[in-house]
Amino acid sequence: GAVVSQHPSRVICKSGTSVKIECRSLDFQATTMFWYRQFPKQSLMLMATSNEGSKATYEQGVEKDKFLINHASLTLSTLTVTSAHPEDSSFYICSARGQMALRNTEAFFGQGTRLTVV
């Protein structure tokens, strides 16, 4: 299957600082990328959907100003957690769908980023 690389895999930051997470599709062009958040022992919750060149669409309850998503190219989307606080500590996962993907086919997932805010 297609490869999606997410970086960094782990990051520890101080409270009040910002952290950027990158999601890259390595061997296909991703017109749509999704960002999910997973709390310990829980399922994945969709945070936002981003389409290349346009603003991200956020799910209800997700703060747009706190979780900045940029999808500037067909191979890269970034999630920036601004002014991070301990409650933002979580496992963040991206997924990407290709330009030629049929509807209802799978998205490919990055390996995830474990964010710890201290």
Added chain:
Amino acid sequence: GNSVTQMEGPVTLSEEAFLTINCTYTATGYPSLFWYVQYPGEGLQLLLKATKADDKGSNKGFEATYRKETTSFHLEKGSVQVSDSAVYFCALSDQGGKLIFGQGTELSVKP
């Protein structure tokens, strides 16, 4: 709205036992259905999928059949191994490509 419900875990089995993890869904239209696996500390990996009714997805000894009449996509494996210990997520994909996940089922296989 669309939703996915999985059987609660954790599920603990002995090696070589038979595995079933139940998954039912609610959806409008004709979603695709997936099983993802997450090993400790890692991201999600697609295990298998089915895109239409009566399709059977299979991989690594795991199988699941898309049952439209019962809105189910139960995961089965005839003989589990210790290395199958992980969290398994059932999911459906809506028309826009979003994945909606079940709550996950933790499987622990003992030698």
